[in-house]
Amino acid sequence: MAKAGLKLSAATTMQQMRTLHSCLCWNAGARKATRKLEEPSDAQAQILKAMGYGVSSGVLQELAI
Numbered sequence: 001m002a003k004a005g006l007k008l009s010a011a012t013t014m015q016q017m018r019t020l021h022s023c024l025c026w027n028a029g030a031r032k033a034t035r036k037l038e039e040p041s042d043a044q045a046q047i048l049k050a051m052g053y054g055v056s057s058g059v060l061q062e063l064a065i
Helices: 009-019 040-050
Strands: 022-025 035-038 053-056 059-062
Touching: 009 040, 035 059, 040 053
Parallel strands: none
Antiparallel strands: 022 035, 053 059
């Protein structure tokens, strides 16, 4: 986190990420459910970005470097 410029402790980071919720969605005719993430808070988005990820339309995606 420090390398990304975030001044968050490990405990704070873990607490923030524990509150990032997801749900299972079944589309009509689909055999498997898909997992969608809620919209992250500003702090959660910064943490995800520091780890090289982002959320777009409920889908966790690796950011292009």
